[in-house]
Amino acid sequence: MSATVIDLRIEHGGPALGLGTPRPRLSWRLDGPSGWRQSSVEIALETRSGATRTSVLETDEQVLVAWPFADLGSRERVLVRVRVTGVDGSVSPWSDPTPVETGLLLPTDWQARPVGGAWGEAPGTDRRPSRVRRGFRLDAPVAAARLYASAHGVFEAEINGARVGDDELSPGWTSYGSRLRYRTHDVTELLVEGDNVIGAWLGDGWYRGRLGFNGGYHDLYGTDLSFIAQLEVDLVDGRRVVVATDDRWEARVSPISFSGLYDGERHDLRLDDDAWSIAGADLDGWTPVTVAGRDPATLVAPEQPPVRCTEEVRPVEHWRTPRGTVVLDFGQNLVGRLRITVDGEAGREITLHHAEVVQDGELYRRTLRLAAAEDVVTLRGDGPVTWEPRFTVHGFRYAEITGWPGDFDPAAVVARVLHTDMERTGWFESSDTGLNRLHENVLWSTRGNFVDIPTDCPQRDERLGWTGDIQVFAPTASFLFDCSGMLGSWLQDLAIDQLPDGTVPWFVPRIPGGPSWEPIEPGAVWGDAAVLTPWTLYERFGDAGVLARQWDSAKAWVDLILERAGEDRVWDEGFQLGDWLDPAAPPDDPADALTDRHLVATAYLHWSTRHLALTAEVLGRDDDATRYGAIADEVRAAFVGRYTDGRGRTTSDAQTAYGLAVEFGLIEGEEARAGGDRLAQLVAEAGNRIATGFAGTPVVAPALTRTGHVDRAYDLVLERSCPSWLYTVDMGGTTIWERWDSMLPDGTVNPGEMTSFNHYALGAVADWLHSTVAGLAPAAPGWRRVRFAPRPGGGLTHASGRHLSPYGEISSEWRIDRGAFLLTVALPVGTSGSVWLPDGTTVEVRHGRHEFRCELPTAAGEAAG
Incomplete structure (x- = not known):
């Protein structure tokens, strides 16, 4: 029995109209019987004149396969079909023809x-x-x-x-x-x-x-x-x-x-x-x-893809203020604009104001800083009109309308959600409704801050492509959406805007930043986007092309920070943001974190140098791979010598320090176990409240899990007092906040200048929800190999995750039934995986649906009910 080609895609997917390359890469997904494997593919190209050419490739690859024909010219339109042959000799039917058309290439x-x-x-x-x-x-x-x-x-x-x-x-x-x-x-x-x-x-x-x-x-x-x-x-x-x-x-x-x-x-x-x-x-x-x-x-x-309206949201509540204006609550902090249908006399002005929060029944607009977020339409008085602004976008949950004629009808207003129209590829669900809402908040913050470029916030006078924010969040974003084309494009601008000495701007595209950000200085976490974000795209989408295109940029960054570190391999000078927005930092100094900012910088020096070596290995640059791999070892040794006691304790006795040391492989073996123990102790001493900023948040739960403290990781993630992820949920947050306490427990807004209610960086924890709670993680580029390793805990009775990988949908779903752990996983054709069960059993699987059962350790089974 043969397979069937179910989805032939060109480059990064979507309609292949106006392509900018004469050699577009091809990907396809397959449906086939259990055990079926591809051994070759035949690709057919049909020109406008009806002439057909074919090419047979002896390959089992299905993702971003190189164009096997002569270069296409400008405006050239062809039809492409594929059929695949299995190792058993079976041949699939031809796929439906897919049109491919180039744009103006010269x-x-x-x-x-x-x-x-x-x-x-x-x-x-x-x-x-x-x-x-x-x-x-x-x-x-x-x-x-x-x-x-x-x-x-x-x-x-x-x-x-x-x-x-x-x-x-x-x-x-x-x-x-x-x-x-x-x-x-x-x-x-x-x-x-x-x-x-x-x-x-x-x-x-x-x-x-x-x-x-x-x-x-x-x-x-x-x-x-x-x-x-x-x-x-x-x-x-x-x-x-x-x-x-x-x-x-x-x-x-x-x-x-x-x-x-x-x-x-x-x-x-x-x-x-x-x-x-x-x-x-x-x-x-x-x-x-x-x-x-x-x-x-x-x-x-x-x-x-372009920015589009992808959803319309109706108001869930409205009220009149003492000033006679109408305030609308859409029930969701979103990014977009309003469309109104109204009838009034000529010359009547209707004004729309926007804000993320209300206080005392009125829009709270201080957090917009100098962004007016005000739309005004003047009616011409010739009957009902439907209107929305064309060239603006706002971040808001609430809107105030001034000047509405007559009685207000909430059905006359709709919020239109705008963002880059990426394909959604990731889903998560569990038995904990707070955790599900947290994941939904991460999803909405991704949508709201992926408006053509990856921004830091969508509502105030900023909305810039901060490099550090997307560097820590890219793994989560790449699970939730196919953002390969968007981030690949943005990385090209990062390389363009990079200074001749290798310095990466704080935000891309680069604009004047004023005295705080000019002249541009190299900063860890942010500049490391030049190395780590291309690697994420390779890891999640199987795109080695982005590594090749960004090589010079990545190498320039690493060479620069190695020069800054000097022969002792410790980066302990210059301006650093460190663990930005650590909750212990005062409102007026978000960089004043518990963790030494130079510890953070040196940890990232190691991590980027290590990943540059890995990048060189993928690209066949063997000398570079050897050289940077050896330097990464030197940086690791320097970190241990400067920032640890040699027995797993770090000089900054803080959650971020241990999280980075463990997850970046800076301490290993007994040292890592000791560091994990201390991290778990710190979390417990803090009452399971989070104590990390942008640098530490992505690594703290994974570090606890890696060192045998998955229960403490659950305690941390499920904590509800401030600061914590679920505190924001309990306070009514529908997106991820910039600060853990953007809204204070008394319901007032944090007085700090950096106070956004839609900021995805602290939502990087969702990658742990996907990989550890649901148990889905890539084990080879593009998810060609998958690690299924769900770790039950936190009283959860079930959890599931789905990801639409380049090869097709991958899923993991588990539940606990009377002390037994029941797991179902599914893999598409072209992939394989390993399944780890809580009793320690490991099983190799190929594509298809697989069910497993094991007895849980008594404590876990009792905790889950």
Whole structure:
């Protein structure tokens, strides 16, 4: 019996339209009988002319298989199918054909130039955004059409009155001087024979809008607001018509008078003209565009899905304040914006304010700092209208509406959730409802902070790609979502923005940071994203290509910090954030942690050097692997000599210090057991309350588990007093907080400046929920081999985890029944695994569904009921 190809994917998945590579990699998932294994694959390519080529590869690999044909050219469209042969000689049916189409691969393919309104570029002048348009005529029916579009700023395109695509805030945020994404749209159905119009709305976005702290900075990438588009239309008679942005376009001031990511949007519907992008409309006030410059070599195809609206949330409660405004509670801290349906007289202004929390029945907005988070629409009085802002996004659970006409109907408002539309790949559930809510909070914080780049928070005047935050959280994010394309793209900007000496910026893309962050200094945990985040993508998605692409960046970072450490291999100088936001740190000094920040820096020096050696090994750089492996050993010895007593005690007698020492392999054997014992003792002495910041949180529960203290790890994770993970749940949190006590036990907001209610870093514990509670962890790159090792405890009676790996769905589900432990695991074709049972039994498994039973140790069985 043969297998069946059930999912043929191109590169990082999603529709393969407008690919930026001439050699896209292929992956496929299989369904097959028990014991079936692939021995070879046949790949067929069909061109537009109907010609077919095939290639047979003798391989058992299914993930990111190299393109076996000649390079594709720009705009080339082919169909790809695969069929596989098993070691038993059985041959699968051909897969359904998958279309593959490249974008504009060469700078010479581009005719488009950036165009925008001839106003607003100079400081102190009219900064209103513009709309741009151009009419054109097609003298034959359309066979196919593609729009390649980008902007200096953000844009929404229209053709003949219809919106193009459903992406939001395009083209997203990259290091614009070196990389500006364009997206490809199939617009065949929007065009007609005869007269047509193409146009675009424009907004400041990240390119020209306010970014950063303490008032921020404008015009970081340029002063123009411009549309860049190339519409290519293939007519049925074989001709191609190209309509590119150039001096034949026209512009007009937009009815959106202001848009900013921090401050919101103002839209006067009285100035709108619904027919502005429709042929034949009688329009006035349009003037010639200004043409800006752009090196087409910097225009790149996206590797990640766009930002989209992925969900709509209705208010669960509303009330009127003494001031007469309406406050809405959506029941969930989310990232997006409001869509309202309203009818009122011309000139009426409706104002929408947003906040994460309320205090005394009113929006509490201090935590927004200088972000206004205010949207205003002015009605034109011609009947009911449905409106939402176009070019802003807010982090909020609560919204206040001012100026609503007449009686308020909560059904007239919906919150639209926006984030990068990554495929969800991870699920977790247990018998503990608090633990389930904690996991849901992690999921929502991931969604809210993956808005084109991985940000630190979505609500205040910051929203930056902090390198340390994603470094500690990437393993969790990679379980929950297929973020391979998004993080791979972001890492390219990290390498671009890296300083010549190897220093990694605190946040990427790099912007001016003010006196606190300029000049940029190398900092452990944050800079280590250059090495450790590519490794996470390799480990979780099987992508060795990201290791190769980021090698120079990773090596430059390690070489720099080794130089800083000097011959003694201890990094004990320079500015360090250390265990940032340790709960013991005072509100005004989040870096003042219990753990010596140089201990943290030296631990990370070892960990990154070790992983650079592993990276070199994967890439076949044997000399580098040997060299950096030996240096990592030297750093480990230096750490033991400087920061331990040689018997497992660390000089900083703190949870983070022991967690790092154990999990990073800095202490081993008896020393590690002694360190784990002391860690467990510290947790007990703290009443099972957490005492770690960003650096220590990902490692403390795993270190306890590794050293035989899984029960103490459960005690830590299930603790409900402050500070703890479940404290945030009990206080009504629906996302992960920046501080353990962002809200104080009395219900007031922490007075510290760094007080966000949507910050994923402390949610890194979810990786322990997946690997230890549910028992799912990768044992080979891409989950090709899986370790099933659930560790029951904490009174839980059941738990489960599922992960959609590159090979297919992997699952682990256990329950306790009258002292017996019952486990069911499942593996897809192409993978294998080892199963560890609580009685110490280890079993090897191949793909398929497997059930196990063993008796639990008496204490565990009694605790679970």
